[in-house]
Amino acid sequence: MSAAADAPVVVGVSGSDESLPVVRLAAREAAEHGRRLSVLHAFNWEAALAAPSLAGARTEAEGAIDRAVGAAREVDADLPVDAHVVEGAAVAVLLRQSESAFLVVVGDGGMTTRDCVSPEAAAVQVASRAGCPTLVARLDPPPTGPVVVGLDGSATSRFALDFALDCAARHDGRLRAVRVVEPNGDGTRTEREVADLLAQRGSRHPAVTAEPAVLRGDPGQVLIDQSRSARLVVVGARGDQPWRGLLGAVSQSLLYHAPAPVVFIRGVTDVPLETP
Template identity: 55%
Template sequence: MTAAAGQAVMVGLGSARNLPVVRIAAQEAAAHGRSLHLVHAFDWAAAFAADTVAAPRDEAEDLIARANDLARDVEPELTVTGEIVEGPRVPVLLRRSERAFLLAVGDGGMATCADCVPADAPAVQLAARASCPVLVVRREPPPQGPVLVGVDGSPSSNRALEWALECAGRRNARLLALRVTEQDEDDDEVKRQLTEVVGRYAGRHPEVPTECHTIRGDPGGVLVEQSRSAQVAMVAARGDEPGRGMLGAVAQSLLYHAPSPVIVVRGMTDTAAQGA
């Protein structure tokens, strides 16, 4: 997994409801030795619909200032920058993601009311189209459980595994690698394959305790259930699903239903696993 050294963790700020995202993003930036960059997309159409044009701009500047103060309270040594960019939120964040290490956004209420959130919700669009990994933060804080990653043997899931191992190491957490099997698969052989691939990538992170489990069932449903005790769940944007679009069924299930924060891993360059 490679990313440019100067790339920042970026936060998409829509409103004050996104301030909890800043707290988690600041911790993530500090853990990875990255700076934090706050971005608010300013909508002129909404500004002209307000009582005064100046009020929405003032509110945007106040939001950036509050987020900056919060990030520094969480991580006093963190370098924090911010900007207000004119344009619709999703296109603005997609452009900025081209030079970001990680994009953090709120979930728009998906975890508590998935049926209320449209398929074109900003978090879904960004997870499907961003040029970097996307962290979708929930409104409720997660438990201090393991870092969960879904592995299906595809190259993209191996990149998610690599990212998960690095994150687990920086969080001082254990890694739970999960492979969901189908009825016609040999569980023992699948467990052997999972253990082997985790062992190859874990060679760079000997400090991370790892667990490998195989469970028979629906991949999305199994991962959502396992995420209830995880501090974060990680999945490739699209794993072993060549017929899917930009966001696979498993990633969609986690985005809409997992109670934990979810990192959709995309836009990363794979690196050779140790011993591969």
């Protein structure tokens, strides 16, 4: 799951000002991880040709990019930022860029406030199919709580823990590692497993205060509840299953319902995805 040293944080922007909080979150992540920020606006020729003025549509696209760069500079004036208007559909553009990115950041489009969300929504498609970790931002800013990571014993959840530890180390050092067990499961054994895993993976981040939490209940609902006081939630996209195109049940629950920003992590065994 390692990314190249020069791999950027990629954020997609629309022409709406609702994109600007997403850009600011992406800029903070880029600054904390020592990465450059790549701002992309997908330019749809079909829509542009239907507009009253083709030149006007292009000008609007460039204006969206300029506003996004300005928002990123508000976060960190020294952050390396590149910005591009890219031809193509937004999801396809982001999926292509995800193959060489450190992190892709997308807005959720307000899905947590809706009763029904299209599976074609950009956040759903990118979180399900991206070739790198995907951060789905929310409309409302998160609380100043810890990073919460969901563990399930899979190799991918260990990658999620590594990412979460790194995020916590670069922020305020607080991490909560959550493992959910069945009502009649062996909680004591699971507590030992989580403690051993934190000791092993956390040795590279001695400044992080990691709190293990073994809880009972439905995994999706437990993590949604935990996310209410989290600055960020990190989970594996689909356990140890290598396919792209689908999120696991717990990841879907968090995507649609968690109030906090969520990072979806994929493992090193992922099968490459052909993007349109």
